[in-house]
Amino acid sequence: MQIYKILKKSNLDSLVSILSKKQKFMAPVSKGLNKFAFESVTSSKDIALKYIPTILAPKKYFMPQYETLIEYDTKEGQNMKAVVEYENMVLFAVHTCDLAGIQCLNIVFSDRPKDLNYLVRKNKITIIGLECNEVCDEYSTCAFMDNDLPNGGYDLFFTDLGEYFIVHVNTQMGDAIINDTKLFEDATVSHINELEKLREKKRKLFINQFGIDRQKIPELFDKSKESQIWDDIGNRCLSCGNCTNVCPTCYCFDVMDVQNLDLKTGKRIRVWDSCQNETFAKVSGGESFREARSDRKRHRFYRKFKYPVNRYSRFFCTGCGRCTRTCMAKISLLETLELLIKENKVK
Amino acid sequence: MKKQILNNSEYIIKKAKVVRTKKLTDLEKFFEISMPNNESLDHDPGQFVEVSLFGVGEAPISIASSPTMRNSFDLCVRRVGKVTSEMHKLEQGDEIGIRGPFGKGFPIRILEGNDLFFIAGGLGIVPLRSLINYVIDNRRDFGNVNILLGCKTPDSMLFGDEVEIWQKRLDVNFNCTVDKADPDWAGNVGLITSLIPGVNLDPDRTFAIVVGPPIMYKFVIKELIAKKIPERQIYLSLERHMKCGLGRCGHCQIEDIYCCQDGPVFCYDQIKKIRGAI
Incomplete structure (x- = not known):
């Protein structure tokens, strides 16, 4: 009831x-x-x-932008307690x-x-x-x-x-x-x-602007890995990370230590990070695995419309439009999807 | 803001102890580490741990020893970043934080009974050493063993003492090469790929296990396929920035794979079509 x-x-x-x-x-x-x-x-x-x-x-x-995971004290070894705020x-x-x-x-x-x-x-x-x-x-x-x-x-x-x-x-x-x-x-x-x-x-x-069923999207993305569209939006992207910050479902993070002035105690914190940053997939040896901005843009779109569908049977785009509203380079999620649909002649 | 202690957070470290260190080269240092109360790390060869030093951070490091060594485990660390530089300052008796082991290691159950072809380039010998020593410790459970090792120069070769032992064993075929020789070097000179055609093996029952720098894979795999080794019998370990180890932070993601949980060891057949994997 x-x-x-x-x-x-x-x-x-x-x-x-x-x-x-x-x-x-x-x-x-x-x-x-x-x-x-x-x-x-x-x-x-x-x-x-x-x-x-x-x-x-x-x-x-x-998932606060900064949150404490651990409080540590190294006066006598690696002492810590895990906390939630x-x-x-x-x-x-x-x-x-x-x-x-x-x-x-x-x-x-x-x-x-x-x-x-x-x-x-x-x-x-x-x-x-x-x-x-x-x-x-x-x-x-x-x-x-x-x-x-x-x-x-x-x-x-x-x-x-x-x-x-x-x-x-x-x-x-x-x-x-x-x-x-x-x-x-x-x-x-x-x-x-x-x-x-x-x-x-x-x-x-409230109308579906795309004229296709949402369920066609994963299939569309299967065919679009090598699309020129990723290069086009990659060329315009400034890698500022605004889209990931405002996104209601982007959850990638970094973990870092913030040391107090005594240089003995401090916090291990979790901080929002962005797959749009060039250094995001870089390893210490110097290799960067998504060096091209087009690769990073593709990655973000696939993380909304394809990968989570495989993993959780759910789209990670809510349709809120924040990424488009905030983009300094005027990259539009709606336009990008329209172009992909047009390119693949999905009906 | 309220605060609550979490007794089972995934970020809790175990306080381990440095038992022994050894400088291997100008860049690489060896650490033997014991967990609290000498408990076993209980890892699979090919897995990694997150090494933590509070105030500096955490770094994912491959386990270099076989799980047959139960009271301690080995790490071999190249000084390249903040955490690894700080690690190089550690000496016997120092405390160090450990989380893990994480990820999927080498598929021992699949490898058992088959011939093994190990190919290690540079630092790739570190995770491979965990499997090679495991195989040597359980030698009769495996078929023929071939090991190829490649490094830049003779003095950058790691685990020289052990390499000498592998060379002398009658149940292991070992060969190595350097990119650039020095006057004392009497062995092969050239890329590791040049040694592959000369290896005598039965491709049907050989599993190739390859670990090396990212650039090495596609060239080595080409040679292995030319040797008629099936793609599903080629395993490799991918290097990515495995920040959290929990399949969440996103740094190590390749398409929809999280390297830290789904890897770092992958079957070539499984990842060959994954964009950006190799």
């Missing part, structure tokens, strides 16, 4: 206020120039309920594309050998999703990736229906918020009908 509740918009501020007193409450905030970021808020007036994908994905809370938090208004991104990360970090740093942290985060009633902009491909509608991965899921939110209660953790805050009412059949109407309307708004 699906449980739906109603939250009046006038009660949103109370909800934020109650929840933000108990733990950190993260929500999208406007940064101007149509840019948004997830930040800690205490009042609903700071929240941008209508927003296009934030600069960084909520990945930053699940975390924060109890509510992550509010996560769009469906980013919910899909979190699901991808969950799979990667729970694969064996399990990553306890990730797994401990993830369960300290309550996720409240928010439906996109409209397409954010021309860069998103969420309909193609089947992420325009919710596919789970949240505790509560909000849909804005004007005067109120209709809220899908998905987990016990979500239900606890309903019960503790006492701000929610039961949804009636007419509320659920309104939600159905919105979803019906969305079917016309």
Whole structure:
């Protein structure tokens, strides 16, 4: 049985206020120039309920850019303790594309050998999703990736229906918020009908721009290894790594030691890294195994549309469009896929 | 920010001890290492460990000894980066962090009963030594053994004492070559590929095991195929930057393969079509 509740918009501020007193409450905030970021808020007036994908994905809370893995002390040998740093938090208004991104990360970090740093942290985060009633902009491909509608991965899921939110209660953790805050009412059949109407309307708004079935993509990539398109985008790429930083599913990292001034104690940390950097696949002997930018671009696309399909039966592109929005060289994921489809005459 | 201790994080190191060191060349140093309480590392030949020195970092290093040596294991390290330079300063009694062993080593079960053809170029002798010594320690379980060793110059040859022993054994055929000789060198001069045609072997029952610098593989493989050794009987070990050892950080990835978990030892048949592997 699906449980739906109603939250009046006038009660949103109370909800934020109650929840933000108990733990950190993260929500999208406007940064101007149509840019948004997830930040800690205490009042609903700071929240941008209508927003296009934030600069960084909520990945930053699940896999922080810098995180301590080990604290060491070398005063008497190689002494250490392994730690996880975390924060109890509510992550509010996560769009469906980013919910899909979190699901991808969950799979990667729970694969064996399990990553306890990730797994401990993830369960300290309550996720409240928010439906996109409209397409954010021309860069998103969420309909193609089947992420325009919710596919789970949240505790509560909000849909804005004007005067109120209709809220899908998905987990016990979500239900606890309903019960503790006492701000929610039961949804009636007419509320659920309104939600159905919105979803019906969305079917016309969120369209697959490519005219092919998503399931044809792995096969398309099988044929495209030697495509000229990789050279074309490789020639334009600046290897800045913006696309991997903003990507909700890029999880490559470096591990490094940060020494304290006593030169005896310090931390071993995990830091975001990027396969787009020239040194990423370089070994100490000097050999670099993806020296050409075209090879690195190809690698990134295959890591979204082919390799994870082999390994996890899942695409690692959520269709959020961040990589295209952020690219300084205007390399477009949508255009690249279109060119590959055209080149291979896929129908 | 809250903090919790993780008792079974994959990043926890074991505190090992340097038992013995030996300078092999200007660039390479040998380490014998024992795990805490003399526990066995329990590795397969061809696997690697992550060596950790806090404040410097971690580096993936091939295990140089056979698992038949149970109380300790060997590493042979070329000084090329931060961690390896710092390792070269270590002496007997020093503590060192170890994670692993990691990866898939040489397929011993497949090799048993068959003829073996070892080809080592340069530092490739280090991981191969773990298998060669394993085979020597279990000599009757394998067929004929041929070893070819190539290095740049006579004084860059590693494990000279052992090479001499292999040379003298009646159950091992050994040959070596140097790219550039010195006045005392009486052996072969030239690339390792030049020695392959002269090796007497039965291609149907020979498994070739090749380890060397990345550039070496395609030339050696061409010669092995010319000898009619089937592609599925050629094994090689690939060098990549195996940063985490856990199949996650992405540095060692070749297409959808993680070298640290799916390799570093691969069958040629399995990777020949993988772009960027060889």
